[in-house]
Amino acid sequence: MKLICLTVLIISGATYSRSEQYEVVGPAGTVFALAGEDVILPCSVKLGISVVDMRVEWFRSDLNDSELVHLYEDHDDRNTNQSQSYRGRTKLNHEELQRGNASLKLSSVQISDEGRYKCFIQSKSWSGDTTVTFIVGVVGRPPVITVDGFDYTGRLRLQCESEGWYPEPDLEWVVTGGGRLSSETAETHRNENGFSVKHTISIYEMYRKIHCRIRLKNHMLETLIITTSNMFQLWRKSAIQFPVIVVLGGFTAVLIAVFIHKYRENRQLQTENRRIHHERDELLQSQKIPKVITHLETDMVNATLGEDSNACLIQTRHKKEVIYDETEP
Known part of the structure; x- marks a missing residue:
């Protein structure tokens, strides 16, 4: 029984040791680069085990249709099915593959390169992967x-x-x-x-x-x-002058308001005077009509009666004129 338990422990330890050796690790945090720069997306096998004889595949894991970014297989790069947007911009260092480093170099990064990348490493008896989050930055204008x-x-x-x-x-x-x-x-x-x-x-x-x-x-x-101190001195002068300007401005506004009010009153008085004079002239004009008619009537009577009746006509004319004069204002 002890022999069986010891055998199980040995096998488990060997399996654990092997899985520990083939663990794929990535960066500790997010990878950042500015647009136009070159960037390294880290990926390696723990303990530096060579991956020259393994399959190394990089692809985008954040897209619905996973895009092939780079493929290494059978000791060579196999990028026939590589996404068009990555053509000529990716590279694996074959010398570093011997030390378990499968990091990908991406040249002239673009805003569209931002996303999540998966590094997948596979041998005949083992496979593992890690995810790299990549952010592309753009520097704006100087403040x-x-x-x-x-x-x-x-x-x-x-x-x-x-x-x-x-x-x-x-x-x-x-x-x-x-x-x-x-x-x-x-x-x-x-x-x-x-x-x-x-x-x-x-x-x-x-x-x-x-x-x-x-x-x-x-x-x-x-x-x-x-x-400079001149900036603040200018403000202090303005702080002193401002109340004075406000008071003067208020006084000026009052004077202007009074002037406008007096001007409007004078205009109204002039208008009223013109109206009164006009009505008086119309009244006087209407009262002169009977006098003209009276004169016309007297002339007609003179023409009718002739020279012999002058005394009577004069008396009648005088009487009518006296009556008219009593009605005048």
């Missing part, structure tokens, strides 16, 4: 710092923005000496050209040199702005 005026406490507002990044970058404000400042507002947007970021901050006069840095993995772009 631009703009001055956005002062807040009510006299702090200078600065804005830093940049666009065209992928994936989303990190933006930070740094003062000379290494100190970091927290952004007051942060905006991030994404479109077909990548990520754009915009951060704002307010600083006191004590900060002379401010750096805006944008990081993407190990890549960084930064812009420096140097503030």
